[in-house]
Amino acid sequence: MTYIHLDYADLALAALLVVLNGGLSVALELGVERRLAIAALRMVVQLTLVGLVLTTLFALVSPLWTSLAALGMILFAGHEILSRQDRPLSGLWAYGLGTGAMLIASVSVTLFALTTQIAPTPWYDPRYAIPLLGMVLGNTMTGISLGLQTLTTALVRERAAVEARLALGATRRQALLPPVRLALRSAFMPIVNTMAATGVVSLPGMMTGQILSGVEPVEAVKYQILILFLISGGTGLGSMAAVLGCAHRLTDHRHRLRLDRLTPASKS
Amino acid sequence: MLSIRALTRPGLEPVSFGLAAGECMAVRGASGSGKSLLLRAIADLDPNHGDVSLEGRSREAMSGPEWRRQVTYVPAESGWWTERIDGHFADWTVAEPLAVALGLPPSCRDWPVSRLSTGERQRLALARALVQRPRVLLLDEPTSALDHDSGKAAEALIARHLADGGAALWVTHDPAQSARVATRVLGVENGRIREDVA
Numbered sequence: 001m002t003y004i005h006l007d008y009a010d011l012a013l014a015a016l017l018v019v020l021n022g023g024l025s026v027a028l029e030l031g032v033e034r035r036l037a038i039a040a041l042r043m044v045v046q047l048t049l050v051g052l053v054l055t056t057l058f059a060l061v062s063p064l065w066t067s068l069a070a071l072g073m074i075l076f077a078g079h080e081i082l083s084r085q086d087r088p089l090s091g092l093w094a095y096g097l098g099t100g101a102m103l104i105a106s107v108s109v110t111l112f113a114l115t116t117q118i119a120p121t122p123w124y125d126p127r128y129a130i131p132l133l134g135m136v137l138g139n140t141m142t143g144i145s146l147g148l149q150t151l152t153t154a155l156v157r158e159r160a161a162v163e164a165r166l167a168l169g170a171t172r173r174q175a176l177l178p179p180v181r182l183a184l185r186s187a188f189m190p191i192v193n194t195m196a197a198t199g200v201v202s203l204p205g206m207m208t209g210q211i212l213s214g215v216e217p218v219e220a221v222k223y224q225i226l227i228l229f230l231i232s233g234g235t236g237l238g239s240m241a242a243v244l245g246c247a248h249r250l251t252d253h254r255h256r257l258r259l260d261r262l263t264p265a266s267k268s
Numbered sequence: 269m270l271s272i273r274a275l276t277r278p279g280l281e282p283v284s285f286g287l288a289a290g291e292c293m294a295v296r297g298a299s300g301s302g303k304s305l306l307l308r309a310i311a312d313l314d315p316n317h318g319d320v321s322l323e324g325r326s327r328e329a330m331s332g333p334e335w336r337r338q339v340t341y342v343p344a345e346s347g348w349w350t351e352r353i354d355g356h357f358a359d360w361t362v363a364e365p366l367a368v369a370l371g372l373p374p375s376c377r378d379w380p381v382s383r384l385s386t387g388e389r390q391r392l393a394l395a396r397a398l399v400q401r402p403r404v405l406l407l408d409e410p411t412s413a414l415d416h417d418s419g420k421a422a423e424a425l426i427a428r429h430l431a432d433g434g435a436a437l438w439v440t441h442d443p444a445q446s447a448r449v450a451t452r453v454l455g456v457e458n459g460r461i462r463e464d465v466a
Contacts (some may be wrong), residue, residue, distance in 0.1 A: 023457060159347075163313060169340070255333050256315070
């Protein structure tokens with residue numbers, strides 16, 4: 001395997017493109033030059049730090065430090081899920097439900113891959129565990145965010161319809177089935193679209209990366225297929241757990257719709 | 269038949285009353301006084317406290333859905349969960365005579381709900397509750413959007429429910445209707461409820 005080493009001078013050369021964007025923004029008064037600069041700077045700092053952290057983790061090969069890093073990633077992604085909800089559940093449920101669902105789904109799918117298909121020695125080798133978890137996590141996070149957001153907005157919008165069924169004696173399961181279906185469908189859409197478009201419209205980043213580092217395309221493709229299957233598994237498990245959990249939380253044992261368990265609507 | 273003791277919920281002070289078979293009680297009060305809150309609490313659609321029972325059987329002894337099939341709330345604004353009208357009825361052949369009695373054509377079964385006027389929705393929502401033959405109807409202004417004739421048709425159907433041994437709580441703003449359909453009147457004012465002399 002061969003790959004071409006990059007110098008900092010190479011990066012500086014590429015950074016000129018961002019400077020060019022900034023110049024464009026100034027010339028056309030787009031007003032994004034400041035945000036562009038901050039974002040580019042953040043990207044460099046964040047990735048450099050991640051590079052350092054990964055180097056340390058890979059050198060340690062410690063189950064403890066690897067799981068701590070994994071937990072940190074999950075908690076951060078949980079925060080991201082929360083910030084994508086207009087009206088999340090109130091209280092600890094807001095953060096807990098999405099994060100919990102994501103934790104269960106992404107960890108179990110990653111463990112499944114690490115102990116069977118990829119099986120490095122030791123199985124918790126961070127060189128495999130962390131990137132795998134990262135890819136599964138990112139997509140599971142998107143699925144859960146979409147699922148929860150769709151469910152809560154559908155329940156608020158369709159409140160009269162859901163309560164009409166409950167008032168006529170439907171169970172909470174029957175009454176909530178249409179919004180739950182809608183939510184799960186929208187949670188699945190990104191991964192379905194990704195799988196359908198992959199290789200035709202887009203070349204996945206991981207596969208491209210492997211090819212750039214000298215892996216045979218056929219081997220890189222096999223890895224990519226595996227990853228996409230893992231991602232759809234994680235997305236399915238995670239959104240199912242989150243959406244069903246949310247539907248359960250928004251109803252009670254007397255089969256009442258409990259929208260009072262959402263955070264209050266804002267004015268806008 | 270329906271016994272309510274110390275029923276309370278946020279926005280509603282404790283209230284007790286009973287409803288005999290065949291009896292209809294009007295519920296009157298200004299908008300926002302808590303009439304709908306009362307009906308929703310009896311139907312157990314919102315968290316509430318109190319002893320509510322039907323023919324001696326406590327509400328807590330049944331599941332929520334089982335209770336609501338017998339004590340059915342018909343809200344002022346009806347909700348619709350699927351596109352076609354007959355999708356809202358378990359068996360349209362049972363519902364059709366009721367729809368016809370309320371002045372709708374039999375062919376309305378495959379109409380989309382979006383085509384219905386407010387009054388047509390109100391009538392079909394009433395039919396939707398009646399076909400399940402509940403023991404108690406909790407009616408929230410069931411004729412507010414109806415013209416004189418359909419209003420009379422709706423009143424006649426509810427009278428038949430009462431004659432069959434059912435009971436009803438009927439929210440109405442119209443004193444004439446209240447006197448016509450009910451023998452007792454509950455007055456609701458700022459969440460306080462007392463029985464008025466009819």
